[in-house]
Amino acid sequence: MRILFLGDIVGHPGKQMVEAWMPKLFDHYQPDLVIANAENIAPNGRGITSRLAEALFDVQVDILTMGNHVWDQKDSLSYIDSDRRIVRPANYPAGTPGQPYTLCKVGKEQAAIINVLGRSFMGDYDDPFRTMDRVLDEIGTQAKYIFVDVHAEATSEKYALGNYLAGRVSAVVGTHTHVQTADDRILPGGTAYLTDAGMCGPYDSIIGFTKEPVIQKFLTQMPTRFEVAQGAGQLHGVVIDLNDAGKAVQMERISITPDRPFKV
Amino acid sequence: MRILFLGDIVGHPGKQMVEAWMPKLFDHYQPDLVIANAENIAPNGRGITSRLAEALFDVQVDILTMGNHVWDQKDSLSYIDSDRRIVRPANYPAGTPGQPYTLCKVGKEQAAIINVLGRSFMGDYDDPFRTMDRVLDEIGTQAKYIFVDVHAEATSEKYALGNYLAGRVSAVVGTHTHVQTADDRILPGGTAYLTDAGMCGPYDSIIGFTKEPVIQKFLTQMPTRFEVAQGAGQLHGVVIDLNDAGKAVQMERISITPDRPFKV
Amino acid sequence: MRILFLGDIVGHPGKQMVEAWMPKLFDHYQPDLVIANAENIAPNGRGITSRLAEALFDVQVDILTMGNHVWDQKDSLSYIDSDRRIVRPANYPAGTPGQPYTLCKVGKEQAAIINVLGRSFMGDYDDPFRTMDRVLDEIGTQAKYIFVDVHAEATSEKYALGNYLAGRVSAVVGTHTHVQTADDRILPGGTAYLTDAGMCGPYDSIIGFTKEPVIQKFLTQMPTRFEVAQGAGQLHGVVIDLNDAGKAVQMERISITPDRPFKV
Amino acid sequence: MRILFLGDIVGHPGKQMVEAWMPKLFDHYQPDLVIANAENIAPNGRGITSRLAEALFDVQVDILTMGNHVWDQKDSLSYIDSDRRIVRPANYPAGTPGQPYTLCKVGKEQAAIINVLGRSFMGDYDDPFRTMDRVLDEIGTQAKYIFVDVHAEATSEKYALGNYLAGRVSAVVGTHTHVQTADDRILPGGTAYLTDAGMCGPYDSIIGFTKEPVIQKFLTQMPTRFEVAQGAGQLHGVVIDLNDAGKAVQMERISITPDRPFKV
Numbered sequence A, B, C, D: 001m002r003i004l005f006l007g008d009i010v011g012h013p014g015k016q017m018v019e020a021w022m023p024k025l026f027d028h029y030q031p032d033l034v035i036a037n038a039e040n041i042a043p044n045g046r047g048i049t050s051r052l053a054e055a056l057f058d059v060q061v062d063i064l065t066m067g068n069h070v071w072d073q074k075d076s077l078s079y080i081d082s083d084r085r086i087v088r089p090a091n092y093p094a095g096t097p098g099q100p101y102t103l104c105k106v107g108k109e110q111a112a113i114i115n116v117l118g119r120s121f122m123g124d125y126d127d128p129f130r131t132m133d134r135v136l137d138e139i140g141t142q143a144k145y146i147f148v149d150v151h152a153e154a155t156s157e158k159y160a161l162g163n164y165l166a167g168r169v170s171a172v173v174g175t176h177t178h179v180q181t182a183d184d185r186i187l188p189g190g191t192a193y194l195t196d197a198g199m200c201g202p203y204d205s206i207i208g209f210t211k212e213p214v215i216q217k218f219l220t221q222m223p224t225r226f227e228v229a230q231g232a233g234q235l236h237g238v239v240i241d242l243n244d245a246g247k248a249v250q251m252e253r254i255s256i257t258p259d260r261p262f263k264v
């Protein structure tokens, strides 16, 4: 079974890159399950709308994961709550709208997709480690394939969670930094691990945003309005192959930028 | 001119990897200048000692950069202050011991090596942007090649500094996260950029440290003693080619792990 | 019923102040229950030892609360776990040693004493709000008087928790900043509230520590060894009167310093 | 010479309290210089407008200090820059609009008023310690009386700065936490010190804001809109007496709340 995962989709340029490349990626990789992190797809780079989610489903993305920006578009709250193809971070407190994980048919088996937030340099969420224990317990034997999107800042926390889950899930892939890491590896027990999948969005930017205001913010420490950059796009993600036991056997990073054309 | 840069060397396993691989890397890449980040080379992964610095110089590393752990071995303070081959972060306050940058002969030209700390999620250092302005001003025309090691956590701050310096320095390479990123690119103006070079140290670890205590720290929130992990090593770095004008023309990431043997 | 609470006792000077003043405070206030925060009583200002706890019990302190430094003296872990007169923060994860709250006979009734950590600018503890819900649920009708020591940094979090608990507990008193606040008030529902009780320790100090190294730390950003200051002491706390329904009816701050002698 | 200082004025209720009480405070204390922190006076509790500043000047406030919210009302930027009665934090980077300190005639002498931001748990500002050195150097002998508003979160940083400036300025008074501390003291060298002056604003609130949304924010970790609370007000500040050498000789905290009427 093959999973294609795309990292944080940022704004309109991110959506365009995904729409433009999904057919080619589909052809080339023939994935059985496509997951994308869509926490930044709104035009201002913060949150999601139902219309944008539908656009991703239209190009054969199966499941959307989120992150710390999940609630930034207030009017999407009910949508996120109602659509089982959208997974919000599992470690928001009990009673939070939305699904902390979702199950999805893949052939004759089921896959579980989980999204969880780190706390280091992030926010006061519930413990991601114990949350994962609880969610995996709840999923039990319902899913043969388990994919975890760890939306976190600190490499130590991501590695700790990856190793904590090694042998218990099929894959642990990080998001949030918007920069792909080069440390893809299969951890003991057959768990594919990658600290960050990277982003889909504008290339000439600072993690998706127009460069000048971000630099000004650092220089002036004054309130600054950030906007999603325009221009040529980049797309980042990872392809993971699982065997019939749900163990990862192979993984390959995808990085498409104006400097690094897709090699078919 | 070719620069070989090695990311954070962690403990004895990191030192061993560098000692074992430097001859082969030297043969293969034939660098004109070798720089390594040595902020974690002490046995406990924090700071440096004169003996360990000498060991690196013995295997043809020319210049050592540091980071937030620069002062962790108290007795090395005078050593760091006296040896011009060691560069401490430039944005410690005025009056701090050590060199905020160093000049180094490369053929008939000079190279300047600068180390600077980020502030996001880090500490209360001086502004790295204005510090770079000041240091570059001081270097002036003394150096044709300028290499900057940005020791920082946040991808946004690293990209902002990279773009702020684009066209003004030869290379901006990040350290500190201990995980190599896959976003090597030549920014406009001929500045090689990489968000993080990654680490040199034990492979079966959490960013260099024994896994179990780090996981326990996240699980218990109690004081925990971390130690550098043992076992097979990994080595990460980057090779950057500069033209006679000091502009970057090519770069190649190095990643050697038990899973990813060095392909000569 | 009258409660006397003393804020963070810092080092030997803090212990001495409490030992010297407890007889006079006892005479003057005639409290029915004496509680003290002892997270800083160890000689270096971090944690507690069994010997020091016993010294406080010897001068008629009934119950000790703790804080983020609770585990800093490693060898006291089993002691904290075994002595029911010591309360550790309730929002450490499940499975943590020590009592998250304790019950204590006061006349014919019982008092519950709870210690809880804030998260803002602190650490990745469990949610203090839901933890309080759970603990109060567990205590149920066992205690008529309920005292909560909120060990936290941010005034917003302390006020939020105070108001969240207003009418459900007898008193919410803050600790951790080592500076007494002047905002004592009875919140609606009969809950005594004070953002911070202040510290017991050396007066000529920076929140209990020798001034020069703390200033040097801010000036140099280098690792610095802090030590508890010596010299004349200060003592801070609060006296709270509860009626037979466990509601706060009156409160009075105590502040004894060399500049502000105790007025009997 | 007598200074009256009022802490963070929050929203319309804060403005109303100041307008209502200034005549009585003036009568009672007969201050020679009135300073108020106005960083929260805008209707939403963030920043200032020219109209609101004028309203304060109309009731005999002489000088306004600010804080981290200084730039939150974008259209007030030019106003802050042009009016010498408004002091912005001195440790914004070089080139920032506004005055880092101001001089003000008091009888035949001059007073200097300085506003400086802490960095602990705050933001990436310039070093407040060295900034103070530089500003004091610049002021030189122009001012006999020097008042410093330290807008900071951490008690350790405020005490460190207070002690760093002891004997060099007339007074160091903190703001930002919106809760008055009870630790007023004259430091060696004749420097009046108070960790926080407290706020002027609505009493039934969480540091000025409607309680329910703030509690919800802590409970849900979701984006929440805060608004300044309404209802009965509180006013906090401090009165400091300086001798002819500019040394503090006496200080008195002011705390007026519905529970604590002003005792004339």
Ligand SMILES: [Fe+2]
Residues within 6 Å of the ligand: A039, A067, A068, A069, A151, A175, A176
């Ligand atoms: Fe994110």
Ligand SMILES: [Fe+2]
Residues within 6 Å of the ligand: A008, A039, A040, A067, A176, A177, A178
């Ligand atoms: Fe993101």
Ligand SMILES: [Fe+2]
Residues within 6 Å of the ligand: B039, B067, B068, B069, B151, B175, B176
């Ligand atoms: Fe580092």
Ligand SMILES: [Fe+2]
Residues within 6 Å of the ligand: B008, B039, B040, B067, B176, B177, B178
């Ligand atoms: Fe490091």
Ligand SMILES: [Fe+2]
Residues within 6 Å of the ligand: C039, C067, C068, C069, C151, C175, C176
């Ligand atoms: Fe504490």
Ligand SMILES: [Fe+2]
Residues within 6 Å of the ligand: C008, C039, C040, C067, C176, C177, C178
């Ligand atoms: Fe404390």
Ligand SMILES: [Fe+2]
Residues within 6 Å of the ligand: D039, D067, D068, D069, D151, D175, D176
């Ligand atoms: Fe503030």
Ligand SMILES: [Fe+2]
Residues within 6 Å of the ligand: D008, D039, D040, D067, D176, D177, D178
């Ligand atoms: Fe404020």
